[in-house]
Amino acid sequence: MAVSQRIRDYLAGASWIRKMFEEGAKLKAQYGVDRVCDFSLGNPDVPPPPSVKQALEELIREDAPSLHGYMPNAGFPFVREAMAIKVSKEQKTAVPMEHIVMTCGAAGALNVIFKALLEPGDEVIYPAPFFVEYKFYVENHQGIPKPVPSREDFSLDLGAIEAAIGPRTKAILINSPHNPTGQLYGDNELRELAQLLEKKSQEMGRPLYLISDEPYRNLVFDGLETPAIFPLYPHSIVVSSFSKELSLPGERIGFLALHPEAEGKEELMAAFVLANRILGFVNAPALAQRLAAKCAEEVVEVSIYERRRDLFCEILREAGLEFVKPKGAFYIFPKTPIDDVEFCRLLQEELILAVPGRGFGGPGHIRLAFCVDESYIERSREGFKRAVEKAKKL
Numbered sequence: 001m002a003v004s005q006r007i008r009d010y011l012a013g014a015s016w017i018r019k020m021f022e023e024g025a026k027l028k029a030q031y032g033v034d035r036v037c038d039f040s041l042g043n044p045d046v047p048p049p050p051s052v053k054q055a056l057e058e059l060i061r062e063d064a065p066s067l068h069g070y071m072p073n074a075g076f077p078f079v080r081e082a083m084a085i086k087v088s089k090e091q092k093t094a095v096p097m098e099h100i101v102m103t104c105g106a107a108g109a110l111n112v113i114f115k116a117l118l119e120p121g122d123e124v125i126y127p128a129p130f131f132v133e134y135k136f137y138v139e140n141h142q143g144i145p146k147p148v149p150s151r152e153d154f155s156l157d158l159g160a161i162e163a164a165i166g167p168r169t170k171a172i173l174i175n176s177p178h179n180p181t182g183q184l185y186g187d188n189e190l191r192e193l194a195q196l197l198e199k200k201s202q203e204m205g206r207p208l209y210l211i212s213d214e215p216y217r218n219l220v221f222d223g224l225e226t227p228a229i230f231p232l233y234p235h236s237i238v239v240s241s242f243s244k245e246l247s248l249p250g251e252r253i254g255f256l257a258l259h260p261e262a263e264g265k266e267e268l269m270a271a272f273v274l275a276n277r278i279l280g281f282v283n284a285p286a287l288a289q290r291l292a293a294k295c296a297e298e299v300v301e302v303s304i305y306e307r308r309r310d311l312f313c314e315i316l317r318e319a320g321l322e323f324v325k326p327k328g329a330f331y332i333f334p335k336t337p338i339d340d341v342e343f344c345r346l347l348q349e350e351l352i353l354a355v356p357g358r359g360f361g362g363p364g365h366i367r368l369a370f371c372v373d374e375s376y377i378e379r380s381r382e383g384f385k386r387a388v389e390k391a392k393k394l
């Protein structure tokens with residue numbers, strides 16, 4: 001066999017997801033792309049702010065020395081400085097530029113962190129439902145993924161987290177605002193999580209690291225703010241990117257920031273920088289780093305996502321589906337009246353593409369991504385109603 005057993009298992013496990021995508025592609029070929037309401041992809045469609053294009057044009061014209069060259073593996077010092085200023089504000093904690101590593105997106109940052117932290121067999125706990133790629137990122141570095149249930153409203157189940165912590169636990173990974181549910185963890189639950197981790201770290205005589213994956217930090221609705229992690233817990237690492245906030249997912253630009261007081265901070269930072277190099281990322285893309293520095297404080301037009309969220313909530317409510325109203329990101333995760341894969345099939349008959357929740361560790365739900373024009377959401381109104389009616393008759 002040419003391909004490793006692990007990758008063959010991954011390919012086999014993903015086959016039904018692929019099948020759903022293939023069926024969606026068939027529908028588009030048959031009925032025309034415009035007639036299919038495709039809510040399956042988390043690829044932001046809201047354009048980057050106009051300042052991004054302007055900054056890019058300026059950068060090309062600047063003709064700076066080493067515009068496209070290698071730089072230190074952690075990133076250009078002036079870019080790390082700009083990120084340190086951004087993170088210090090967001091985290092309400094002074095973070096020095098030495099605690100920043102520029103990475104190939106949040107995905108790159110997570111891989112760098114796991115490469116640096118994990119011994120084979122070390123466990124990483126994260127709440128379900130979850131971002132599908134977490135499992136792969138943990139296993140890439142011989143770690144063991146340990147998903148734990150969330151509460152009904154997708155808030156943190158601290159009892160489940162506590163029960164899952166054991167001698168091999170190395171880190172807890174959280175994501176807020178959350179993919180796939182749009183949930184935003186509140187100050188109080190984060191404070192309680194921090195207290196739990198503090199207690200457990202003391203019991204174990206070593207720190208449990210808290211990794212906060214925040215690529216949607218500034219995509220929040222209803223005037224809400226994403227709480228800061230750093231003031232709550234010293235052994236924490238923030239991961240973020242410009243994939244969603246600036247709609248630049250293909251440019252692969254993100255960063256990690258280590259708490260200024262984290263235990264083992266010098267060694268950890270050296271390990272992250274080395275991991276960025278030896279994983280083959282070498283460094284985050286040079287041009288995108290410069291762009292991130294220029295546009296660090298910018299965000300896409302969040303009100304567009306908020307309007308779509310409101311419209312989706314109205315349509316799903318009208319169809320009789322139960323859901324938790326998203327507070328951020330661009331996903332909604334309604335409950336399904338029947339098995340989630342079956343319900344996706346019924347939706348397909350209505351030319352609506354959704355992803356079964358079981359793929360995210362949340363069976364009995366579907367994920368709908370609202371990275372599509374509002375007109376598609378509006379057009380799905382009757383289809384949702386009919387699918388629910390059909391489901392009732394089964």
Ligand SMILES: Cc1ncc(COP(=O)(O)O)c(C=O)c1O
Pocket residue numbers: 042104105106107108131175178179213215240241242243249253254
């Ligand atoms: C929760 C979460 N984490 C990380 C990522 C990876 O983002 P990036 O493009 O910055 O690597 C995504 C992308 O969808 C995501 O939803």
